[in-house]
Amino acid sequence: MSATAMPTAPAATDHLSGAEVVLRALKDQGVDVIFGYPGGAVLPIYDALFQQNHIRHILVRHEQAAVHAAEGYARSTGKVGVVLVTSGPGATNAVTGLVDALMDSIPVVCLTGQVPTHLIGNDAFQEADTTGITRPATKHNYLVKRSEDLARVVHDAFYVARSGRPGPVVIDLPKDILIKPAPYVDAPKAEAPHRSYRPVTAPNRDAILEAVRLLKRSERPIIYAGGGVINSGPEASRLLTEFVRLTGMPCTNTLMGLGAFPASDPLFVGMLGMHGTYEANLAMHGCDVMFNIGARFDDRITGRLDKFSVGSKKIHADIDPSSINKNVKVDVAILGDAGQVLAAMIEAWKSDDTPIAKDAQLGWWRKIDGWRSINCLAYTQAPEPGAIIKPQHAVKRLFEITQELGRETFISTEVGQHQMWAAQYFGFDKPNRWMTSGGLGTMGYGLPAAMGVQIAHPDALCIDIAGEASILMNIQEMGTLAQYRLPVKVFILNNEYMGMVRQWQELLHGGRYSESYSASLPDFVKLAESFHARGLRATKLGELDDVIREMIAHPGPVIADICVDQKENCFPMIPSGAAHNEMILGPDQEKNAASVTDEGKVLV
Amino acid sequence: MSAMDTRTATIAVLVENEAGVLARVIGLFSGRGYNIDSLTVAPVDEAGRLSRITVVTSGTEMVIEQIKAQLDRLVPVHKVADLTVEGPHLVRELALIKVVGTGDHRVEALRLADAFRARVVDATTESFVFEMTGNADKIDAFCALMRPLGLAEICRTGAVAIARGTRQMAI
Numbered sequence: 001m002s003a004t005a006m007p008t009a010p011a012a013t014d015h016l017s018g019a020e021v022v023l024r025a026l027k028d029q030g031v032d033v034i035f036g037y038p039g040g041a042v043l044p045i046y047d048a049l050f051q052q053n054h055i056r057h058i059l060v061r062h063e064q065a066a067v068h069a070a071e072g073y074a075r076s077t078g079k080v081g082v083v084l085v086t087s088g089p090g091a092t093n094a095v096t097g098l099v100d101a102l103m104d105s106i107p108v109v110c111l112t113g114q115v116p117t118h119l120i121g122n123d124a125f126q127e128a129d130t131t132g133i134t135r136p137a138t139k140h141n142y143l144v145k146r147s148e149d150l151a152r153v154v155h156d157a158f159y160v161a162r163s164g165r166p167g168p169v170v171i172d173l174p175k176d177i178l179i180k181p182a183p184y185v186d187a188p189k190a191e192a193p194h195r196s197y198r199p200v201t202a203p204n205r206d207a208i209l210e211a212v213r214l215l216k217r218s219e220r221p222i223i224y225a226g227g228g229v230i231n232s233g234p235e236a237s238r239l240l241t242e243f244v245r246l247t248g249m250p251c252t253n254t255l256m257g258l259g260a261f262p263a264s265d266p267l268f269v270g271m272l273g274m275h276g277t278y279e280a281n282l283a284m285h286g287c288d289v290m291f292n293i294g295a296r297f298d299d300r301i302t303g304r305l306d307k308f309s310v311g312s313k314k315i316h317a318d319i320d321p322s323s324i325n326k327n328v329k330v331d332v333a334i335l336g337d338a339g340q341v342l343a344a345m346i347e348a349w350k351s352d353d354t355p356i357a358k359d360a361q362l363g364w365w366r367k368i369d370g371w372r373s374i375n376c377l378a379y380t381q382a383p384e385p386g387a388i389i390k391p392q393h394a395v396k397r398l399f400e401i402t403q404e405l406g407r408e409t410f411i412s413t414e415v416g417q418h419q420m421w422a423a424q425y426f427g428f429d430k431p432n433r434w435m436t437s438g439g440l441g442t443m444g445y446g447l448p449a450a451m452g453v454q455i456a457h458p459d460a461l462c463i464d465i466a467g468e469a470s471i472l473m474n475i476q477e478m479g480t481l482a483q484y485r486l487p488v489k490v491f492i493l494n495n496e497y498m499g500m501v502r503q504w505q506e507l508l509h510g511g512r513y514s515e516s517y518s519a520s521l522p523d524f525v526k527l528a529e530s531f532h533a534r535g536l537r538a539t540k541l542g543e544l545d546d547v548i549r550e551m552i553a554h555p556g557p558v559i560a561d562i563c564v565d566q567k568e569n570c571f572p573m574i575p576s577g578a579a580h581n582e583m584i585l586g587p588d589q590e591k592n593a594a595s596v597t598d599e600g601k602v603l604v
Numbered sequence: 605m606s607a608m609d610t611r612t613a614t615i616a617v618l619v620e621n622e623a624g625v626l627a628r629v630i631g632l633f634s635g636r637g638y639n640i641d642s643l644t645v646a647p648v649d650e651a652g653r654l655s656r657i658t659v660v661t662s663g664t665e666m667v668i669e670q671i672k673a674q675l676d677r678l679v680p681v682h683k684v685a686d687l688t689v690e691g692p693h694l695v696r697e698l699a700l701i702k703v704v705g706t707g708d709h710r711v712e713a714l715r716l717a718d719a720f721r722a723r724v725v726d727a728t729t730e731s732f733v734f735e736m737t738g739n740a741d742k743i744d745a746f747c748a749l750m751r752p753l754g755l756a757e758i759c760r761t762g763a764v765a766i767a768r769g770t771r772q773m774a775i
C-alpha cells in the first residue's frame with residue numbers, strides 16, 4: 001500500500017489498521033527514519049513498515065541505543081527523533097535513553113508496544129507498567145486505550161516533544177489498538193492552539209529593555225549561553241553571535257551550548273564549569289552583570305552555590321519558567337524562546353540610548369586577557385616519536401586534522417575524562433555539531449548517538465571520542481554500523497582506567513583506586529574486525545597522525561585505539577563544593593583538593 | 605520575610621481530566637521532595653473534561669514558586685493559582701467524625717457538635733457520626749475536643765478552596 005495514494009479525507013480512511021494509522025501520522029509529521037527493535041507487541045507496526053517505503057527503519061542492537069541514536073539524529077538536525085520498541089524489556093531498556101533526552105532537552109518520540117488492553121494489569125507476558133515507569137523519565141507520556149484517540153495522540157506527542165523546552169515523549173500502544181481499524185485524523189493546523197500546553201515563546205518587552213540597560217551600564221559583563229540556544233535552531237546561534245559581536249562582551253558556553261557561539265572568535269572565553277577554562281570561570285566569578293541565555297545554572301556550572309558570582313546582577317532568559325529562580329535567584333527574568341529573545345535584545349540594544357560603559361569594559365577585557373595568558377589548557381607532550389601520547393594532544397591533533405581536511409564534522413562523546421578533553425580541545429564554530437550526554441552523563445551514549453548523526457548526514461565525518469570503559473557499554477552497535485555501512489569513527493582515548501573515577505579517587509579518596517581499572521579489555525583492533533570494521537592502533541606519538549588520517553580516509557566504520565598516558569588528569573578542575581575562584585589548574589595544585597570538606601565530598 | 609522562612613500555600617490547579625494526571629502531580633511532589641499537606645481532586649465542568657486539584661503545601665518562597673512553575677509546565681495542566689497570595693479566598697474541608705460512647709460523654713459530644721455546627725448524620729445508641737465543614741483549624745479543634753469523649757475514627761477530605769468575589773479560575 002502506498003501512503004501517497006491514500007485519500008486525505010479522514011472519513012475515507014476507516015479501513016486503516018491502528019499500526020497503519022501510526023505510520024501515516026509519523027509520515028505526516030515529516031518522519032523519514034525511526035530507530036527500533038522488534039518484539040511481539042509491536043509486530044503489527046513492523047508488518048505495516050514492511051509494506052511501505054516512506055519511513056526507513058534502522059535496526060539497532062539494544063533499545064537504549066535506539067534512543068541515543070534518535071537523540072543524535074535530533075540534535076544534529078533539529079528534528080524530532082523517533083524510536084520504536086516492544087513492550088516490557090524493550091520499554092525498560094529504553095528508559096536510560098529517555099532520561100538522557102529529558103535531562104538534555106532533546107525532542108524524541110518513543111513508541112512502545114504494550115500487551116492488549118484487556119490484559120493490562122494482569123502481569124501478562126512482557127507486560128510492564130510503561131507509562132508508570134516512564135512518567136518521571138519523559139516530558140509527557142500516553143497510553144492509547146481507544147482507537148479513536150490514536151492519530152490525535154501521535155500528533156499531540158510530536159507537538160509536545162518539540163514545543164517549549166523539548167523533551168522525550170512516550171506513546172504506549174496496546175497490541176489490539178494496533179491491529180483494530182482506527183480512524184485517521186490530520187495533524188491540527190499550526191494556528192490551532194493546544195488545549196492545555198502553550199509555552200510562552202515571545203519575550204516581555206520591558207524585561208528585554210531592563211536587560212539591555214543593565215548590560216549597557218555594566219562594567220564587567222559576561223554572556224553565558226547554553227543548550228537552549230542550540231535547541232532554538234541555528235538562527236538563534238546566528239543571533240547570539242551577532243549580539244555578542246555587537247556588544248563586544250565576552251561569551252562563554254556550557255557543555256551543552258558548545259557551538260552556539262564560534263569557538264574561534266576572540267570574544268569566546270571557552271567553556272565554563274567544573275572543567276571549564278580559568279578565564280571563563282573567573283569572569284563568571286568577577287562579573288557585575290551576567291546574561292544567561294538558555295542555560296540552567298546547573299551544579300556543574302555554579303559549583304558552590306553560596307559563592308557563585310556573588311556580586312553580580314543576573315539576567316536569565318529561558319523558555320522553561322521552572323528553570324528560572326530554581327538554583328540561583330535572578331534579577332531580571334525573561335521568559336521566551338532563545339532566538340526570539342536574542343532578536344529582541346539586538347533590536348533593543350540598537351534603539352536604546354543608554355550610554356555604554358566602554359572604558360570600564362576595556363579594563364575588564366584586560367583582566368580577562370590576563371587570565372587567558374595563564375593558558376590553562378596547556379599540557380606537555382614530549383616531542384619524540386616514541387613518546388607516550390597525551391590524551392589532550394590526541395584530541396587536539398584530531399581537531400587540527402579535521403580542520404585541515406575541511407569536511408563537515410560531527411563529534412559525539414562517551415562520558416569521562418575523554419569527554420571533557422573533547423570539549424576543551426575540539427573547537428566548534430557551528431551549532432548542532434557536538435553531541436554529548438550532559439545532564440545525565442550516560443556512558444554508552446556516544447556510539448549510538450554518532451550512528452544517528454551519520455544516518456541524518458550520510459556524507460559527513462562522524463566521530464565518537466570515547467573512553468575504553470564507556471565504549472563497552474553499547475559496543476554491540478558496531479553491528480548496526482556494519483549492517484547499514486555507516487562510516488562512524490570510534491576514537492578511543494584508551495587510558496586503561498575509568499579515568500574520571502580514578503581522578504576523583506586520586507584527588508578525594510587518598511589514591512585508593514577501588515574498581516576503577518579497566519581489566520581484561522578486549523583487543524579493540526580485533527573487535528573492530530570481527531564487526532566487519534577497520535581496527536587501528538596508535539601506541540606512541542609517531543603513530544598518532546597516521547592513524548587519525550587513515551581512520552578518516554577509510555570509507556567504512558573504524559575503531560582507532562589510541563593508547564594514551566594512563567596517569568593524566570583533566571584540568572582545570574573546580575573540586576566539588578568549591579567556588580569558581582578555587583580552581584585547580586594542574587597537577588602542582590592537586591594538593592588543594594585535599595582541602596575538600598566532607599560537605600564537598602557528598603556532592604557528585 | 606527572609607529567604608529561609610517557610611509559608612503555607614493553597615494552590616488550585618485546573619487540569620485535563622485524563623488518565624495519569626493525578627499521578628503526574630503527586631509524582632512531581634514526591635520526586636522533587638516537596639511537601640503535600642493535603643490534596644483533593646474532582647471533575648468540575650459539565651463535560652467532565654476538566655478537574656480541579658487543590659493542594660496545600662509549604663516551603664520557602666523560592667520552593668513555592670518552583671512548585672507552581674513545575675506544576676504549570678505539566679502538559680495536561682491548564683492553570684495554576686496560588687490562592688494564598690492572590691487575595692481573599694475561602695478554604696473548606698469536609699470531615700466525618702465517629703464518636704463512640706454512652707452517658708455523659710455522649711451528651712457532651714452532642715452539645716459541642718451543636719456549638720461547632722457539626723451535623724449528626726448517623727446515630728446508634730452507642731455512637732454518632734458527625735459531619736462538619738470548615739477550615740482545617742476548626743476541624744482540628746473539634747477533633748481535639750472529641751478525643752476524651754470517645755473519638756473513634758476521623759475521615760477528612762483535605763482542603764478545597766476558591767477565591768472570594770468575582771475573581772475566577774477558568775480556561
Ligand SMILES: Cc1ncc(C[n+]2csc(CCOP(=O)(O)OP(=O)(O)O)c2C)c(N)n1
Nearest residue numbers: 416417418443467468469470497498499500
Ligand atoms: C552508565 C554510567 N555508569 C557509571 C558512570 C560513572 N562514570 C563516570 S565517568 C566513568 C569512567 C569512564 O571511563 P572511560 O570511558 O574509560 O573514560 P575516561 O574517564 O577514562 O576518559 C564512570 C564509571 C556513568 N557516568 N555512566
Ligand SMILES: [Mg+2]
Nearest residue numbers: 467468497499
Ligand atoms: Mg578510560
